[in-house]
Amino acid sequence: MSRLFPAFLFLSIILQAATAPAISSIREMVIGPGKSGSEPATVYPLSLPSAPRPTKTETWKIGVYLPVAGAYREIGQRLRRGLRLALKSEAEIQPEMWRLLIVDSTAVEPARALVLFRKNQVVLVLGPLQSRLADASVNQAIALNLPIMLWAPRPELCARNRLIFQHFLSAANQGRALAELLRQGEEKKIALLYPENDFGRDFRASLIANLGPEQTHSLVRESFYDPHSVDFSSAIKLLQTLESQSAFPQSFFNHTVQLRPDYPFSALVIADFYPRLRLLAPQLRFFGLEQCRIYGIIGGHPPRRAGENGKALEGTVFLDFCGNLTPAPPRSQNYRDLYQTHYGETASIYDLYAYDSILILQQARQNLNQGKACDLPQALLSLPVMELAGGQTQISADGEFSKKLCPAVFQFSKPPPKNRIDFLGAPQD
Template sequence: MRTHHVLIGLVTLVIAMAVVSFTAERKDAAASPFTVGFVLPVTGDFGVYGEAARNAGLLAVEELRQQGMSITAIVEDDRLDSKLAVSAAKKLLEVDKVDALVSFSSGETLAVCPLTRAAGVILLTEASSPEVSKCGGYTFRNFPSDVNQGRVLADRARVGGYEKVFVAYLDNDYGAGLKQEFERNFTGEAMVEAFAVQQRDFRTLVAKIKQYAPDLVVLISYPTEGSQLLTQMDQLGLRAPIIGSESTKDDSIIPLLPKGVAERFAAVAVADYTGIEAARFRESYEARFGKKPAVFADYVYDNVMLLGAAIKRCPSAEGRPACLATQIRGTTFVGATGKITFDAQGDVQAKPYDLFRITGNTFVVAK
């Protein structure tokens, strides 16, 4: 009987110790808050997209808080300027001591990724430049590399029977990277010319396009610059068909285009995801902010929700960056943009692309 009493006492003690240990771990997890920093173009010419990106990120943070997570967001504005992005990232990393960083565009991501790599901090982005694959460290992007889009643009030109192409591209990391991938894959004749971010007068560029007399114009641009270039092409009598990069597939560009241009214009972009997660995001965004999300906002939302899923598996602050990287790299996550899985370089696995044309006041898949 004494033996039984001793055994029972030992078992009770072990269970009690386990409960205490488990409770301590739970308290430690609850006491390990998480801070995510955002480096986004909230103002400036790209502000309409940066604002939507910020809103989407904050919406995700709010939803994670509702799930009981202790997470805080700090937003810094880079105005689509690499120097400002570096300054913002340094402040977030060195002063605010953020646990993860979310960035938006290619040039700014490439500027800050050496900082996050040196700090051992997770960087989540939707930047598409092929150079992002070289960031290493704890960098992950949920938008396909322009290696894929460049190939698709070249394939579309080939399938359309176009043999003489003029490529007008933004003079930044995004534009240069995509232009390079198009040239690498296109087998016909091509002339290329860069234009500046925020450029307004395109008469010289349009004259060069007209003189070259291409079968097709490939436009690698943001909506603001793209709409002005296309309008000036129409004003100067240039009637060539146009295929735009994924950044031009934004409904905001449609009312800015002359009717004739809209009929000749198409855009290559990642195929729209139509799952329930996409619908839920749009509904939540519109309910929270009273308007539709701008292009690419859903990728920021997914990056934060993906991060939240990883945080749940890495509750302790000790060793968390490595734990988060392991969880993110090994995840299969389905969000507003569809299925997300990463390769060894932190790039999202390839997604399908479609050709979109303007119908009414929106873009639809071309038949």
């Protein structure tokens, strides 16, 4: 029997936070799922009025489409904590002027969730986090004329409509940042090694698109590997010159003699995180790449100094996220301390992005109140570069909010910063 969700059926949640009782005063409600029945689906006309624009004294209802149950329950809990912490802790925010209406993305399909939000007159939807729900959510948001800010790492969806925004670390964001770093450096001939999955392909496309003119910086070799593999020999061999490929051993695991093949590049970009690079490191050495400058990405996986494989990455240039390899900016450190104080555990990338989402909306709200924009999408698109908990944040013309990622050289002997941002494990779609 199908589940139907009456528009005005609310399941109230009393928020209890033993370590931070003040946070429980934030108004948060879960809407749907409701009782089974025969209520027909709502059919909207092709042309709907825009989402409501509250006056200065009206409460802003924010729809939040996140996992409440299931495998991603902890991530959903982190997102909610970040939202509530921002509403209660930021001096310029009046928590009584905000209301969070939550729909469980593990139980309610995007089409129904967006209808629920529209019926309850939210001004914008935050979420979903899962990439597989992003397309349907965007399509329905456009149909309902409802602004949405995706947490799914799908910035390309912003180009579909001025109502669509995206705010989460993505492959495109990291590929673009690494291309900018390479353009500023001395390496002119570059190779790319990437996983054969959506992340790897998106990273590759972004890197190539942003690398610049071929006469100054050129991608001379590229190869991909199975993201579930532990033997990367065949992928690494494809980076060699043709002469070296025919003369070199076929597998890292079947030979112990180290030869010196030819590589027509001076920099190797690996579109993967530290845990994978630790597996790759000894194989790169075996295939004669220890003298090549390695570039990697951190995302939410801060390098750790455990094991000799980690030592082999000495000198690798990582794109640092939010001070996970270097000292954190003051506002980022303040956020980590605040989260630790309220919840007794390390902050994560999820609650941090949720926290910053509220700060972004607060800035847009101020723009509207001051008459600097005619509606919420325009208010968001006109925001300046902001210093937020996740670092310097700016919006593109399409609606992608991206964080500034800074290069940092990995030093095995140097203790990493304390109280870093945790990743918890990425959603697998």
